Amino acid sequence: MQSDALVLGGGLVGAATAYGLAREGLSVTMLDEGDVAFRASRGNFGLVWVQSKGDGRPEYAIWTRRSADLWPSLDAMLKEETGVSTFYEKPGGLHFCLSEAEMESRKALIARLHNVHGAANYGARILDRDEVHQMMPGLGPDVVGGTYCEHDGHASPLYLLRALHDGLKRRGGRIVAGAGARDIARDGDGYAVTTPAGTFRAGRLVLAAGLGNRALGEKVGLDLKIAPLKGQILVTERTRPRLDMPTHVVRQTGEGSIMIGDSHEDVGFDVSSSSDVMAQLAARAIRMFPFLKDLRIVRSWAALRIMSPDGFPIYQQSKTHPGVFSVNCHSGVTLAGSHALALAPMIARGELGEELSAFSARRFDAAAN
Amino acid sequence: MPQRIDGSGETLRFTFEGREIAARAGDTIAAALIAAGETTTRASVVSGAPRGPFCMMGVCFECLVEVDGVPNRQACMIEAAAGMTVNRQKADEVAA
Amino acid sequence: MKSYDVVVIGAGPAGMAAAVETSRAGLSTLVLDEQQRPGGQIYRDIEASDATRRGILGQDYQSGADLAAALRGSTAEYLPGAVVWNIDSAKQIDFSVRGGSQSVKAAHIVVATGAIERPTPMPGWTLPGVTTVGAVQILLKTSGVVLEDLVMVGSGPLLWLAATQMIAAGTPPKAIVETVPKARYRAAAKHLARAIPGWRYLAKGFAMIRAVKRAGVPVHRDAEEIAIDGVVAAEAVSFTSDGRRHRIETAHVALHQGVVPNQQITRLMNCEHRFDAGQRAFLPVVDASFETSVENVFVAGDGAGIGGARAAAMRGRLVAMRIAEKAGKPATDGREKLEAALRRDAAVRPLLEALYAPSEDVLSPADGTLVCRCEEITAGQIREAVALGAPGPNQVKSFLRAGMGPCQGRMCGLAVSEIIAAAKGEEPSSVDYYRIRPPLKPLLLSELAAFEPGEAPRAAAE
Numbered sequence: 001m002q003s004d005a006l007v008l009g010g011g012l013v014g015a016a017t018a019y020g021l022a023r024e025g026l027s028v029t030m031l032d033e034g035d036v037a038f039r040a041s042r043g044n045f046g047l048v049w050v051q052s053k054g055d056g057r058p059e060y061a062i063w064t065r066r067s068a069d070l071w072p073s074l075d076a077m078l079k080e081e082t083g084v085s086t087f088y089e090k091p092g093g094l095h096f097c098l099s100e101a102e103m104e105s106r107k108a109l110i111a112r113l114h115n116v117h118g119a120a121n122y123g124a125r126i127l128d129r130d131e132v133h134q135m136m137p138g139l140g141p142d143v144v145g146g147t148y149c150e151h152d153g154h155a156s157p158l159y160l161l162r163a164l165h166d167g168l169k170r171r172g173g174r175i176v177a178g179a180g181a182r183d184i185a186r187d188g189d190g191y192a193v194t195t196p197a198g199t200f201r202a203g204r205l206v207l208a209a210g211l212g213n214r215a216l217g218e219k220v221g222l223d224l225k226i227a228p229l230k231g232q233i234l235v236t237e238r239t240r241p242r243l244d245m246p247t248h249v250v251r252q253t254g255e256g257s258i259m260i261g262d263s264h265e266d267v268g269f270d271v272s273s274s275s276d277v278m279a280q281l282a283a284r285a286i287r288m289f290p291f292l293k294d295l296r297i298v299r300s301w302a303a304l305r306i307m308s309p310d311g312f313p314i315y316q317q318s319k320t321h322p323g324v325f326s327v328n329c330h331s332g333v334t335l336a337g338s339h340a341l342a343l344a345p346m347i348a349r350g351e352l353g354e355e356l357s358a359f360s361a362r363r364f365d366a367a368a369n
Numbered sequence: 370m371p372q373r374i375d376g377s378g379e380t381l382r383f384t385f386e387g388r389e390i391a392a393r394a395g396d397t398i399a400a401a402l403i404a405a406g407e408t409t410t411r412a413s414v415v416s417g418a419p420r421g422p423f424c425m426m427g428v429c430f431e432c433l434v435e436v437d438g439v440p441n442r443q444a445c446m447i448e449a450a451a452g453m454t455v456n457r458q459k460a461d462e463v464a465a
Numbered sequence: 466m467k468s469y470d471v472v473v474i475g476a477g478p479a480g481m482a483a484a485v486e487t488s489r490a491g492l493s494t495l496v497l498d499e500q501q502r503p504g505g506q507i508y509r510d511i512e513a514s515d516a517t518r519r520g521i522l523g524q525d526y527q528s529g530a531d532l533a534a535a536l537r538g539s540t541a542e543y544l545p546g547a548v549v550w551n552i553d554s555a556k557q558i559d560f561s562v563r564g565g566s567q568s569v570k571a572a573h574i575v576v577a578t579g580a581i582e583r584p585t586p587m588p589g590w591t592l593p594g595v596t597t598v599g600a601v602q603i604l605l606k607t608s609g610v611v612l613e614d615l616v617m618v619g620s621g622p623l624l625w626l627a628a629t630q631m632i633a634a635g636t637p638p639k640a641i642v643e644t645v646p647k648a649r650y651r652a653a654a655k656h657l658a659r660a661i662p663g664w665r666y667l668a669k670g671f672a673m674i675r676a677v678k679r680a681g682v683p684v685h686r687d688a689e690e691i692a693i694d695g696v697v698a699a700e701a702v703s704f705t706s707d708g709r710r711h712r713i714e715t716a717h718v719a720l721h722q723g724v725v726p727n728q729q730i731t732r733l734m735n736c737e738h739r740f741d742a743g744q745r746a747f748l749p750v751v752d753a754s755f756e757t758s759v760e761n762v763f764v765a766g767d768g769a770g771i772g773g774a775r776a777a778a779m780r781g782r783l784v785a786m787r788i789a790e791k792a793g794k795p796a797t798d799g800r801e802k803l804e805a806a807l808r809r810d811a812a813v814r815p816l817l818e819a820l821y822a823p824s825e826d827v828l829s830p831a832d833g834t835l836v837c838r839c840e841e842i843t844a845g846q847i848r849e850a851v852a853l854g855a856p857g858p859n860q861v862k863s864f865l866r867a868g869m870g871p872c873q874g875r876m877c878g879l880a881v882s883e884i885i886a887a888a889k890g891e892e893p894s895s896v897d898y899y900r901i902r903p904p905l906k907p908l909l910l911s912e913l914a915a916f917e918p919g920e921a922p923r924a925a926a927e
Contacts, residue, residue, distance in 0.1 A: 010854075035857025036900060042863050162864040165853055177856035237441055237871060237907060238414045255866070256414070273903050275551045275559045275568070276918055283914035293911035296441055298871050301902050371717075374609045374634045375517050393608065395513055400608040408593040408698055408716070415841040419697050421593030423838075423876075425600035426506050427499055427906075428581050428727075430839065430871040431591075441871070441907070445603075448501065 003029040003174070005347070006193055006202040008181045008216060011041040012157065012332030013339060014208030015164035020344020021206075022171035029200055030168060031179040031193065033209075040210055041332055043303020044157035045233060045261040046253070047246055048088070048334050051095060051124045051149030055109055057312045058116040059358040063338055065117065068151045070337030075155070081170055084163035086155040087254030091245040093152025094127075094136055096143045096288055103145045110147055124149035138242065142287045154246035156254055157333050164336075176200070181209060184219045184324075191324065206347060207326040210306050221320030224361055226328050228304035232277050234260040234285075236295040243289075250285055250292070258295060260285040273300045305330040308364075315343065315359040317352055325352070326361075371404050383453035392449035399425060399432045399444035402455075410434050410444055411458035433458040466918065469495045471788055472558055472571035473541075474549055474730060477505020478774045479766025479781035480577030481532040484541040486785030487575075490794045494541040495569060497560055501545050503533045505579055506599060507774045509606040518609055521633040523626075525669075525774065526606075532778060551903035552734055556761070557918065561908060566916040573761045573788045576731055577781065580724035580767035583746070583823055584880040585619065586830040589693030590720060591838050598627045598721035611636040612717040616702045618642040618691060619721035621821040622666075625673040627719070628682065637680045640713050642688045642704055644722070644824035653820035663813030666773075685711060691826060693718055722823040725879060726768045732901035734759055740894035743818040744771055745828075746879060747898055753804075754787035755780055763788065776810045779803055828883050836884065837877040839870020844884055851888040857896050858882055871907050874899045 003026075007018040010032030018030040033039070050068045054061025068090075075088040097103040107126055114122050124147055132146040133139050165175055179197035186192075190203035207213045207222070217224040238256035246252075249262040260281050278300055286293050306328055308314050313329035325347050329335060346353050379391035383398075385407055392401035399422040402410065408421040411433045422432035425445045432444040435456040444455070471487045473480045476498035488494040496503075504511040508529025519527050536543060544562060551559040556571045582597045589595065598617060604610040611631060615638045617624055624641070631638050660667060677684065691704040694712070701714045725746035728738065737750040737758035748770045749757050756763050765784040766777035783804070786797050830836060832845030842865050850864045858881050861867055867881055868874035874881075878899050886893040904913075 032854070032856070035855075035859045035897060042859075158863045158866070162850075162853070165864075169853060175854035177854055177860075234910075234913075236910065272553065273551070274553060275557075275903065275916065278551075278903070279913055279916040279918075282910050282916075286910060286914050293909070293914070294439070295910050296871075296907035297904055297910060297913055298873070298907045299869060299902060300904065370614075371610050371612050372636065374521065374605070374611055374636075375515070395510070396608045400604055400610060403604060403612075404608060404610045410593075413591075413841060415839075418591065418841075419593050420591060420838075421698075422596060423600065424582065424597050425603040426581075428872065428875045430907075433871070446499070 001029065001198065001200045003027045003200070003202045005204040005206065006031060006191070006200050007206045007208055008193065009208035009210060009212065010165070010175060010177070011039050011208070011210055012044065012161055012164070012336060013210070013327050013329065014206070015161060015168065016332070016336040016339035017206050017208055017327060017344050017347065018173060019164045019168045019171070020340035021348055022168050022173045023340070024345055024348035026348055028168065028173040029202065030173060030175045031181055031195055031200060032175060032177045033180045034178045040303050040305060040330065041157055041161050043231060043233060043301055044333050045259060046154050046157045046251065046333055047093065047248070048090070048153040048155060049093060049248070049331070050151040051093060051147060052109060052248070053334070054116060055112055057310070057358065059355065060312045061113060061116045063355065064334060065151060066342060067335045067338035068153070070341045071153065074337045074340050078163040078167050082163050082166040084159055084166055085254070086160045086163055088153060088155040090151070090153035092148055092150040093154070093246045093248070094132070094146055094148050095248040096132065096139070096146040098142050098144065098287060100144060106147055122149075123151045136244070136247070138289055138291055140287050140290045152246065154251050155333055160333060160336060180212065181216055184216060186321070191321070203323055204347065204350070205324045207324065211304060213326055213328050217326055220318045220324045222316060222318050222326050222361065224314060224326060224328055225309050225364055226306050226314070229307045230271070230302055231261065231305055232273055232281060232300060232302045234278060234281055234297050235299045236292070237298050239295055242291065247288070250289055258292065271302045271304060273302045313359050314361045315352055315356045316361050323350065371406060373404060381449060381451040383449055383451065383455055385455045386457060396449045397445050398434065398436070398447050398449050398453070398455055401449045402444065409457065412460040414460045417460045466557070466568050466570055468570040469493045469572070470792060471495070471573045471575060472497065472569060473575040473577055475505060475577035475579060475766070476500065476503040476536065476543065476545070477507060477577060477579050477766060477777065478529065478532055479579065479768075479777040480505065480575065481536045482778040482781030483575045483577060483765050483785045485532070485535045485539045486782050487788055488539045488541040490785065490789035490797070492789060492792055492794070496536070496541055496543045497547040497549055497558070498543070498545050499548050503536050503543065503545070504529055506603065508533065509603055514606065518606070521630055522606065523630065529774070548906050549730070550905045550908050552730065554734075559916070559918070561912060564909075564912060566908070566912050568918045573763065573791070575763045575765050575784055575788070576768055577765045578727045578730055578768050579777070580771060581727045581875060583722045583725045583827070584836070584876055584878075585720040585722050585827045586834050586836045586844065586880050587691050587693070587826060588831070588834055589695060589699065591835055592693055592695045592699045593697070594695070594699035594716045595693055595718045595720065598624050598719045601719045602627050602630065605630060605634065614639045614715045615717045615719055616640050616642060616713050616715045617719045617721070618644070618688075618702060620645045620824065621721050621723040622670060622817060623724065624721045625670065625677065629673045629676045632676055632680045632682070637682050639715055640683045640685065641677065642685045642691065642702060642706070644688050644691070644826065645686065645820060647687050649820055649822070653816055656816035656819050660813045660816040662809040666813040689826060722827050723821055724767065724771055726770060728898065729873070729875065729901055729905050731757060731764060731768070732898065733903065733905060734762055736762060738898065740892065741770065743815065745823055747893070755784045756787065761791070772811060772814065776807055779807050779810065783807070827880070829887050830880070830884070836880050837867040837870065839872050839876070840866045842867040847881060847884045848888045851885055855885070858885060858899050861885060862899060868899050873901070873905070
């Protein structure tokens with residue numbers, strides 16, 4: 001089976017890139033895992049989030065902002081082509097602080113990011129207690145302030161994933177499930193990828209297999225030091241519209257459920273939901289929004305974020321295996337705009353743009369020296 | 370119409386949508402409602418379509434009602450008590 | 466946090482029998498049960514029922530009274546109204562009781578959560594007035610309530626049992642609409658010889674069918690294309706039988722297509738499961754002592770495969786014997802006898818499975834039929850998701866929200882797996898089932914927030 005491009009991984013990162021490649025006119029085959037994958041996409045919180053991204057790595061702040069700017073077009077394209085709504089909204093987003101100390105460190109972060117984006121361009125501002133309570137009725141008294149950024153928004157990760165799969169298919173792409181890549185070998189000018197569902201060939205490969213990229217990278221001369229970071233999410237039953245905009249730990253979905261997130265646990269490949277972390281998430285959410293106490297949790301889940309040593313993405317073309325690109329990141333919803341509409345065209349051209357040069361894994365070799 | 374096989378014996382009263390319902394000690398809310406001819410307990414949160422008790426054993430979550438102001442309670446898992454105020458679970462007023 | 470040698474979840478025949486036996490062996494035993502009184506669904510409210518009700522419900526129902534009495538008389542702690550919502554791999558069990566959550570630790574867990582009724586997706590099955598046949602029995606057992614115009618639809622021993630109980634109560638069903646295809650009787654007949662050791666069940670079965678005939682209840686056989694009509698509630702049942710369309714007006718319809726293991730806890734605990742073609746259901750993989758692939762986690766009763774109430778109690782005792790043995794207690798006699806009795810008791814199963822296999826109508830519902838009741842997802846949408854490349858129920862769940870409502874897939878899971886398998890031309894075994902996550906039942910956020918497992922936070926590595 002020969003295509004122009006093979007995308008290894010059918011999560012949000014792989015699907016957005018594959019969809020973008022198909023838009024560029026390439027014939028694309030996306031090789032997906034089976035039904036039970038360590039799928040970070042299913043555990044994504046659904047934020048399209050700009051305001052805190054890129055501290056210490058201005059290129060990431062800019063890349064994230066670019067994605068947020070591309071999101072409205074991506075959403076419109078997907079809706080038009082597939083009829084699937086991702087429930088994307090861009091009302092801006094709020095981050096809360098529960099203590100003066102949190103407030104101070106938040107202010108410092110905002111100041112640093114102002115310097116990256118330029119004050120006029122950043123769109124984030126600091127809110128004192130009165131302002132934040134005015135902007136978001138229903139907040140608990142423990143909230144002492146926060147920050148608001150007009151470029152923030154949210155979308156349904158699950159409908160986004162479905163729309164991307166659907167859009168890829170409608171553009172002639174192939175999706176093969178149960179086809180987790182086992183091996184990659186050179187094949188003439190291109191590559192052959194062995195999977196349980198057969199062998200697939202293409203001149204261009206995109207490694208988007210999440211944590212699986214680490215092992216795949218070794219086969220193509222890429223040293224990808226990525227590790228799992230567990231995050232847990234709680235979801236309530238549906239309720240009437242309560243929240244006008246997403247916040248960094250609580251958001252209301254298009255269907256009316258409230259999602260509660262923001263746990264970070266370094267626990268290896270363990271995706272069980274632990275009751276103590278669930279309880280902490282619940283307690284913190286109620287401090288922010290006391291009305292939540294009367295809602296019921298109907299689901300919880302845990303997923304593994306893909307973390308590089310510095311937490312920023314790795315985008316890299318293999319030196320030893322030209323035409324093999326690797327995409328490693330968390331925040332698959334936020335970055336979907338960039339992946340589909342900025343990264344994919346670069347891969348289609350065969351060269352990553354200058355703006356991604358800071359994201360090579362070689363930055364970690366330099367740190368080690 | 371529903372009937373009780375062992376005659377009368379309803380000793381407690383609660384209200385459902387303002388209507389007085391007679392129940393026996395040990396009746397679940399759902400059983401007392403069915404005995405009183407009330408089969409609709411909630412509106413679907415998706416379409417608003419009417420729903421009623423289906424499994425009677427706590428599995429299906431179709432019999433959700435509001436009990437004394439607390440929404441989304443399973444009528445088949447809660448025993449009726451005198452003076453309870455029970456209302457249908459309305460789709461747009463979940464956790465109002 | 467309190468620790469027990471054995472925590473039994475569920476107080477039906479299997480749970481009661483297991484707890485009686487483990488506590489007798491000197492093992493500290495806790496029984497957690499969602500209901501307010503012991504008995505499970507089969508012996509629901511057995512302690513409270515009077516002579517009239519027991520007379521109507523029959524001899525087999527009465528036999529639950531001894532088990533309930535034995536549980537009450539045992540040293541096992543019995544905690545009613547306890548809803549288990551999470552169990553971790555260290556066998557910490559989190560549960561809610563009277564609005565507060567607590568935890569216990571178990572050296573051995575006996576999952577005795579029995580069976581649930583198979584999902585029966587068909588047009589109109591979400592209308593008020595439509596229930597399961599089990600629900601009709603529960604109404605009778607707990608409240609002595611009978612429905613005068615009841616039309617029973619489907620197949621299986623429980624349907625006939627409930628019909629005879631309705632007759633005994635003086636309110637025979639208005640009609641029985643049986644979905645067993647004619648050819649099935651021939652196919653089932655070849656299991657008859659093997660079923661002879663189970664003659665008691667056969668005799669009871671024939672007696673039930675005779676009682677229905679004697680009562681003059683119309684029985685429509687080989688019914689297909691069933692739909693429940695109504696706008697805001699059930700008004701009638703329509704179906705094709707004997708080559709023509711029928712319509713029976715009624716406000717009360719009871720559906721049944723057999724019972725299947727309740728897999729929520731064994732799925733949550735990542736026990737291995739397999740699809741059993743005979744029972745047409747997923748069963749946890751267990752050894753001869755009903756221990757699952759997770760060490761010291763046992764499944765007693767129908768949860769390990771449908772065997773009925775008598776078998777459930779025997780399996781409960783077997784499980785208890787094995788736990789006592791593992792815990793170093795002196796061996797009890799009677800194990801071989803019990804195993805032989807279980808084998809005899811199971812002799813009738815192949816016949817029942819062949820005869821009462823679920824109907825094609827509910828296994829492959831029409832595109833427009835709602836399958837996921839909570840999120841209102843149709844069979845057609847599920848098939849579209851498969852066409853889009855969804856390999857199994859978890860991706861279908863992601864794409865459509867099927868199984869994401871408050872029932873957490875209990876009412877649609879098996880049907881969704883069947884529909885996906887059929888659409889892919891595979892067996893349900895390769896498609897598998899929803900991943901089950903906590904909380905097993907919806908839990909108030911305030912209760913969760915107040916929850917403290919009662920120990921120093923556990924190390925992350927599990």
